[in-house]
Amino acid sequence: MSKQHTEVSKFLSYVLRHEPHAIGLTLDSEGWAEVNALIAGAKQAGRTLDVELIRAVVNSSDKKRFALSDDGSRIRAVQGHSTDTVAIQREPKQPPEFLYHGTATRFLDSILAEGLRPGERHHVHLSEDVSTATAVGQRYGKPVVLKIEALRMHQQGFVFFQADNGVWLVTNVPNSFLVIGP
Ligand code: HQG
Numbered sequence: 395m396s397k398q399h400t401e402v403s404k405f406l407s408y409v410l411r412h413e414p415h416a417i418g419l420t421l422d423s424e425g426w427a428e429v430n431a432l433i434a435g436a437k438q439a440g441r442t443l444d445v446e447l448i449r450a451v452v453n454s455s456d457k458k459r460f461a462l463s464d465d466g467s468r469i470r471a472v473q474g475h476s477t478d479t480v481a482i483q484r485e486p487k488q489p490p491e492f493l494y495h496g497t498a499t500r501f502l503d504s505i506l507a508e509g510l511r512p513g514e515r516h517h518v519h520l521s522e523d524v525s526t527a528t529a530v531g532q533r534y535g536k537p538v539v540l541k542i543e544a545l546r547m548h549q550q551g552f553v554f555f556q557a558d559n560g561v562w563l564v565t566n567v568p569n570s571f572l573v574i575g576p
Pocket of ligand 1: 407457459474496497498501504505508509510511512513514515518519530531534561
């Protein structure tokens with residue numbers, strides 16, 4: 395991704411996941427916003443976007459963070475929301491035996507005591523591979539990967555979802571289902 399695309403991607407994450415009201419945008423419960431309203435709101439906030447740039451950012455997103463509707467008139471973030479107005483309906487899905495969560499070593503004591511909590515977001519984010527989890531953990535400091543007994547959680551009634559970009563979602567992970575290290 396170019397520097398410009400990365401910057402626009404961060405702006406889209408901010409307004410489509412967390413603070414749509416910052417630019418007067420309304421998201422429906424599935425997280426969709428009108429592209430035209432996004433462009434108008436961004437303009438008022440001093441940021442010039444157009445359909446072509448938005449499309450380029452959606453297509454070049456390494457994690458496929460965003461989706462456009464089939465007719466191209468609407469856009470949403472596929473996961474990672476904190477805003478209360480969005481509650482994307484997803485089908486529960488059986489997870490693989492193990493999933494991974496990357497975090498920073500400084501959070502370990504707290505996680506081992508309390509389990510994984512979603513923080514500001516709606517879900518705890520888990521991945522199928524260790525390398526993705528390591529990269530996620532690196533964002534906050536020295537990374538450490540936790541291995542989650544996802545299938546055993548599922549068998550005990552925890553509900554898992556998978557976002558359109560492959561990220562696994564669950565409301566929390568009690569500490570009895572996680573161990574340090576892949
Ligand atoms: C930690 C990125 C203390 C948790 C990634 C994490 C991901 C605790 C932080 C997505 C804790 C929350 C989400 C506890 C959890 N005590 N710390 N009990 N439970 N934590 O950013 O998973 O690039 O909200 O380990 O790829 O880091 O934005 O979650 O370190 O999919 O598209 O609290 O964000 O995607 O941080 O990242 P976050 P995350 P994007």
